[in-house]
Amino acid sequence: MITLLANGCSHTAGAEIEYPLQDKCYINAWPRWLADDMGWDWVNLAESGNSNQQIKRTTIEWIIENVELTKRYKPKELVVIIMWSGFNRFEAWDAKIKKFSSFSGISEVKDCSVELTEYIKYRTLIDEQSAIEYKNLMDVYLTARYLESVGIKYYFMNASYNWPTQVDEPSLQQQYQILYDAYGNRRDRHLGFSSQEERFWQYMRENNIPVSEHSKWEHWGVEGQKFWKNNVKAWMTRIDS
Numbered sequence: 582m583i584t585l586l587a588n589g590c591s592h593t594a595g596a597e598i599e600y601p602l603q604d605k606c607y608i609n610a611w612p613r614w615l616a617d618d619m620g621w622d623w624v625n626l627a628e629s630g631n632s633n634q635q636i637k638r639t640t641i642e643w644i645i646e647n648v649e650l651t652k653r654y655k656p657k658e659l660v661v662i663i664m665w666s667g668f669n670r671f672e673a674w675d676a677k678i679k680k681f682s683s684f685s686g687i688s689e690v691k692d693c694s695v696e697l698t699e700y701i702k703y704r705t706l707i708d709e710q711s712a713i714e715y716k717n718l719m720d721v722y723l724t725a726r727y728l729e730s731v732g733i734k735y736y737f738m739n740a741s742y743n744w745p746t747q748v749d750e751p752s753l754q755q756q757y758q759i760l761y762d763a764y765g766n767r768r769d770r771h772l773g774f775s776s777q778e779e780r781f782w783q784y785m786r787e788n789n790i791p792v793s794e795h796s797k798w799e800h801w802g803v804e805g806q807k808f809w810k811n812n813v814k815a816w817m818t819r820i821d822s
Contacts, residue, residue: 585623587612588640589664592740593627597793597800604629609803614810632670632683637720656732668717668742711750715757722764738772741782772816
């Protein structure tokens with residue numbers, strides 16, 4: 582039995598499918614429907630608001646525990662599918678709740694400590710787009726390299742952003758080019774890596790798929806989740822043929 586290990590943000594978690602502002606509904610999200618079609622079991626780690634840092638960390642943590650340490654799963658029994666999240670998000674330790682959390686800006690700090698609020702404020706001010714694109718691509722590259730080292734098959738896709746062939750900041754262009762080139766042919770296994778039309782959010786809008794009746798933040802319901810599942814399944818078939 583193959584197990585699909587899925588990770589991502591709210592679009593992979595199935596947010597707002599059943600009622601307003603619901604953070605997740607794994608049973609009706611696209612990874613479940615894809616696993617059903619493929620005859621696989623499934624595990625969904627996605628959380629609404631996830632940053633790519635958090636997606637990378639939680640994916641690797643799960644594999645370390647379940648593959649490397651407990652041997653509950655063999656690498657050949659797993660397929661990892663990650664839909665990467667917004668580039669502007671980042672992870673920080675929240676001492677109040679004693680866990681890592683993802684943030685995208687100062688608007689999200691109403692329940693944070695003064696220290697974390699200051700960190701988020703200045704982190705948001707200091708980061709510029711070229712640096713953000715570089716760091717997010719590094720997270721993706723390192724995740725791919727880790728999965729390859731363990732021997733786990735994977736597919737990547739983008740939710741709402743894509744990577745440019747070159748960043749705008751001159752001082753980062755060489756570093757970015759090295760990383761971009763190192764990622765290499767993995768771009769062929771990364772849906773929406775550079776194409777806006779292939780990204781989840783853009784693809785759903787361009788195909789006029791209605792959002793969930795409960796949606797406040799532009800999330801799709803069951804039919805939309807199944808529509809994306811069909812696209813992912815067809816894409817996987819193409820690249821594996």
